[in-house]
Amino acid sequence: xxxxxxxxxxxxxxxxxxxxxxxxxxxxxxxxxxxxxxxxxxxxxxxxxxxxxxxxxxxxxxxxxxxxxxxxxxxxxxxxxxxxxxxxxxxxxxxxxxxxxxxxxxxxxxxxxxxxxxxxxxxxxxxxxxxxxxxxxxxxxxxxxxxxxxxxxxxxxxxxxxxxxxxxxxxxxxxxxxxxxxxxxxxxxxxxxxxxxxxxxx
Amino acid sequence: xxxxxxxxxxxxxxxxxxxxxxxxxxxxxxxxxxxxxxxxxxxxxxxxxxxxxxxxxxxxxxxxxxxxxxxxxxxxxxxxxxxxxxxxxxxxxxxxxxxxxxxxxxxxxxxxxxxxxxxxxxxxxxxxxxxxxxxxxxxxxxxxxxxxxxxxxxxx
Numbered sequence: 001x002x003x004x005x006x007x008x009x010x011x012x013x014x015x016x017x018x019x020x021x022x023x024x025x026x027x028x029x030x031x032x033x034x035x036x037x038x039x040x041x042x043x044x045x046x047x048x049x050x051x052x053x054x055x056x057x058x059x060x061x062x063x064x065x066x067x068x069x070x071x072x073x074x075x076x077x078x079x080x081x082x083x084x085x086x087x088x089x090x091x092x093x094x095x096x097x098x099x100x101x102x103x104x105x106x107x108x109x110x111x112x113x114x115x116x117x118x119x120x121x122x123x124x125x126x127x128x129x130x131x132x133x134x135x136x137x138x139x140x141x142x143x144x145x146x147x148x149x150x151x152x153x154x155x156x157x158x159x160x161x162x163x164x165x166x167x168x169x170x171x172x173x174x175x176x177x178x179x180x181x182x183x184x185x186x187x188x189x190x191x192x193x194x195x196x197x198x199x200x201x202x
Numbered sequence: 203x204x205x206x207x208x209x210x211x212x213x214x215x216x217x218x219x220x221x222x223x224x225x226x227x228x229x230x231x232x233x234x235x236x237x238x239x240x241x242x243x244x245x246x247x248x249x250x251x252x253x254x255x256x257x258x259x260x261x262x263x264x265x266x267x268x269x270x271x272x273x274x275x276x277x278x279x280x281x282x283x284x285x286x287x288x289x290x291x292x293x294x295x296x297x298x299x300x301x302x303x304x305x306x307x308x309x310x311x312x313x314x315x316x317x318x319x320x321x322x323x324x325x326x327x328x329x330x331x332x333x334x335x336x337x338x339x340x341x342x343x344x345x346x347x348x349x350x351x352x353x354x355x356x357x358x
């Protein structure tokens with residue numbers, strides 16, 4: 001019965017050892033998928049390399065199917081699984097800023113760490129920028145508190161720890177099926193696009 | 203494969219993976235060290251400071267150490283370990299690094315507003331079908347596609 005640590009099946013003491021081990025697996029797979037290269041990552045936005053899309057979509061679908069299967073089999077209690085909370089404006093504005101950062105910097109926080117780990121100076125510089133950005137946000141927090149907490153003029157933004165299927169009142173199984181179909185279609189069409197776009201060597 | 207690791211993470215810990223969290227802990231710890239009074243008074247830093255635990259003592263920091271080690275291992279096996287700046291030969295190294303820094307800063311601000319980055323909010327969020335996770339995922343990729351035209355000289 002999972003999740004193992006919140007239910008104390010694995011003692012809390014092991015939490016950080018497990019964090020390092022899972023992190024290692026995460027880093028190893030991301031690096032071997034080619035995510036240490038900013039030019040490969042950005043290929044997604046210019047149509048010459050769709051590896052990011054494939055890995056990202058596959059990971060989301062596999063995890064979603066796995067979690068619902070585990071839950072169905074009674075192997076995991078979903079009420080102990082952390083659902084990322086929804087603050088409407090913050091989710092949109094934060095995402096828009098990050099997208100701009102993505103195409104400017106060529107990395108996201110995870111992949112810049114991976115680039116930095118194998119000696120990419122652009123990865124190290126990006127990570128430094130990341131910390132500067134977090135520092136700027138923290139110092140400007142009094143101004144940004146409303147959007148972050150969903151208060152003041154952003155009152156009503158906080159929708160809770162809600163899933164997309166609860167919000168639209170649809171069956172999660174149907175949604176995951178639809179999402180899988182979209183993913184497969186996306187693989188097919190992006191492959192067609194990649195064949196038409198002039199290849200970039202990096 | 204990544205999906206199986208993420209699934210294992212949820213099964214074992216009940217939470218997803220993340221990357222910007224470790225950077226946040228580093229910033230909080232640094233500010234707490236340099237200006238403890240300021241950190242304590244700030245509404246944001248003080249959320250992450252407690253009397254019994256060092257701000258670096260978080261799950262995501264240990265995970266990030268693992269990420270560095272795992273990526274290093276993979277790079278070593280594949281023979282990709284090399285200190286260099288990867289950039290389009292049509293632009294200078296300096297230009298690449300300036301835009302990498304700007305990109306990092308933007309990601310830093312954005313990830314705090316949205317409570318997570320591509321890993322923590324978009325990937326781990328969407329995997330549990332979180333509404334906010336899906337919105338952030340679409341906003342990140344939509345915005346990157348939207349701005350891609352203006353940055354095309356940097357990459358192609």
